[in-house]
Structure formats: C-alpha cells, structure tokens
Amino acid sequence: MDLLLHRLRAAGFDAVTAEAAHGGVVALAGLATLRDGSRVFAKTLRAGADDLFEVEAEGLRALSVAGLTTPEVLAVTPRLLVLEPLPPRRDDDERFWEQLARDVAHLHTTTRGDRFGWHRDGWLGRLRQDNTWHSDGHAFLAQRRILRWLPEPLVEAAFDAAERRALERLCAALPELLPPRPPVLTHGDLWRENILSGRAGGAALIDPAVSYSWAEADLSMLWCSPRPPDSDRFFEVYADAAGLEAGWRDRLPLFHLRELLSSIAHDDYAAECAEAVREIIAPFA
Missing domain, CATH: 3.90.1200.10 (Aminoglycoside phosphotransferase (APH), C-terminal lobe)
Incomplete structure (x- = not known):
C-alpha cells in the first residue's frame, strides 16, 4: 500500500491512507482515502504490462458509451489507474x-x-x-x-x-x-x-x-x-x-x-x- 500511496500522490491525489483490496491476479489495488475525506479506488503495477491500465480504461469507456454503468476513470498512467469507488452488489436482490x-x-x-x-x-x-x-x-x-x-x-x-x-x-x-x-x-x-x-x-x-x-x-x-x-x-x-x-x-x-x-x-x-x-x-x- 505504500507503493500505491506514493504513486497516487505523484499523480496529484492527496492520499492519506489505503486499504488493500483482494481478488486480482495482476495489480496491487486498494481503496484510498484522500485528505478531504473523499475516496478513490486505485490500482498499480510493480512492473511490466505497460498498456494494461490504458486498455482497461478504454474498455470501461467503450462499455459506458454503449449504455452500461462503469466507474468513472479519474486518472490513468502506465503504472496507475484511479477509478470512482463503487459499492459491492447485493446478491439477494x-x-x-x-x-x-x-x-x-x-x-x-x-x-x-x-x-x-x-x-x-x-x-x-x-x-x-x-x-x-x-x-x-x-x-x-x-x-x-x-x-x-x-x-x-x-x-x-x-x-x-x-x-x-x-x-x-x-x-x-x-x-x-x-x-x-x-x-x-x-x-x-x-x-x-x-x-x-x-x-x-x-x-x-x-x-x-x-x-x-x-x-x-x-x-x-x-x-x-x-x-x-x-x-x-x-x-x-x-x-x-x-x-x-x-x-x-x-x-x-x-x-x-x-x-x-x-x-x-x-x-x-x-x-x-x-x-x-x-x-x-x-x-x-
């Protein structure tokens, strides 16, 4: 999470803390709290796959244009993807x-x-x-x-x-x-x-x-x-x-x-x- 916080701050997000998210096989991901109390979801890579986040952001936008709901892309670089945080789904609904x-x-x-x-x-x-x-x-x-x-x-x-x-x-x-x-x-x-x-x-x-x-x-x-x-x-x-x-x-x-x-x-x-x-x-x- 230290690496994620460092890269968020370098990208202009005044991140204070980050809580790790689990389940992915590629990126280090977490929910970060900014100094103003707002939150963002962010992913970073240690190395490799330089266009992974760019491709992911492009896919999200393509689905959004087609009428599906996707998180807003707040920032994307070869080493960082920052998204609007979303709540978990309700399986009983x-x-x-x-x-x-x-x-x-x-x-x-x-x-x-x-x-x-x-x-x-x-x-x-x-x-x-x-x-x-x-x-x-x-x-x-x-x-x-x-x-x-x-x-x-x-x-x-x-x-x-x-x-x-x-x-x-x-x-x-x-x-x-x-x-x-x-x-x-x-x-x-x-x-x-x-x-x-x-x-x-x-x-x-x-x-x-x-x-x-x-x-x-x-x-x-x-x-x-x-x-x-x-x-x-x-x-x-x-x-x-x-x-x-x-x-x-x-x-x-x-x-x-x-x-x-x-x-x-x-x-x-x-x-x-x-x-x-x-x-x-x-x-x-």
Whole structure:
C-alpha cells in the first residue's frame, strides 16, 4: 500500500491512507482515502504490462458509451489507474439481476460489428488477449480464444498430446456445434466478481476484456462460473430481452473453454479447470 500511496500522490491525489483490496491476479489495488475525506479506488503495477491500465480504461469507456454503468476513470498512467469507488452488489436482490440482464441484452443487441476482435490486443489477467480482427467467428473463437492458450507453459504441461488433439478436433467442429452469430461488443470477463453496484443502485461492471465477439461468450462467464443465488433470474430476463436460441446451455461450456484454459495458464485452480476441460473435450478424444 505504500507503493500505491506514493504513486497516487505523484499523480496529484492527496492520499492519506489505503486499504488493500483482494481478488486480482495482476495489480496491487486498494481503496484510498484522500485528505478531504473523499475516496478513490486505485490500482498499480510493480512492473511490466505497460498498456494494461490504458486498455482497461478504454474498455470501461467503450462499455459506458454503449449504455452500461462503469466507474468513472479519474486518472490513468502506465503504472496507475484511479477509478470512482463503487459499492459491492447485493446478491439477494432479484431486481438487480433483472436490470443487469436488460443492460447486457441492450449491449448485445445494439453494438453489432462487421468483424470479430478489437483494434488492439488486450489482457486477461496478466496474459495477453489476442484481439486480431477476423471475419469468421468460428475461426476467431478457435484461434484467438481457445487454441491461443495451448502454447502457454502451464497449459502445455496440463494436457497430453491426445488431449490437445481432442481440443483441436473440437475447434475444427465449431461450425457444426455453434450457429453463426454476428460479432457484438462484449465485456469479455463477465463473472460475478466484476459486477458491482452502480451509483443509482443498478449494476456496474469493472475489469473488462472487451472485444467484438459472440454474445454467448459473455453469458458463459456468468453461467459456467459459480453463480450468485438470484442470478438465475438474469438468464430469464436476458432471454426475453435479447433471445436465446435453443441449446444455449449446451453451447456455453464451449465458450467457457477460454476461461478454463486461461485459469490453468495463470495457475488458478489449475487442476480443477483441467478436469473441466477434459470433460468438455471428451466427445472428441
């Protein structure tokens, strides 16, 4: 926290104290109190990833322009990101999840693009997210979101040659498994810890890994990661607002492969995630 306070002061924030925040895998983060009693949320890096905060701030602004609630970006440098602080979400409020569903449905139905990807690479945790533009959604999902992780050392060590071939066969079969859908702007890392409460009490989103991708890629993060109790209402309202084609529950694990492989690459619940990958690729072994 001393490093965070030092960098806040160097950026012009008269920070007095900072309380550490937990849960991230890259940055040192905390809630800082300024001399006038106001508070800011800040992140800093010890080293590396010089454009991480710039990419994150750009993603927050893109989502905000698209109509979602995100924290205001107060300052961004290669070593510091300062945001408006937001309160935690309430998991027992069904109306909260209903509003989030309408917000995400609006994002997915009003931001259609003509290519998959983003104008720059991003970050997922401490590793690069390959956002190279692609006109073919199935190829984009295979190359940029799934197979991209195979060369990572911990992923390479987790699977034998037969398992890697099974994953490659699954990717080759994606055109038969997934109905073609248009690219839309996605948050990219829409799991429960990246959902907070906004200024007006609705949902606010943080820590994006934005790109134009499949809408179901966002849904997979909420469906396949541990879900808060009332989040089931999210999928009911989303289906009414944006539509969900038959078989969506069977398709979401395919999109979730990216998150499972990324977690292995980050050594985050790696053994558990590797078993989940094996279950998904079993039909292609």
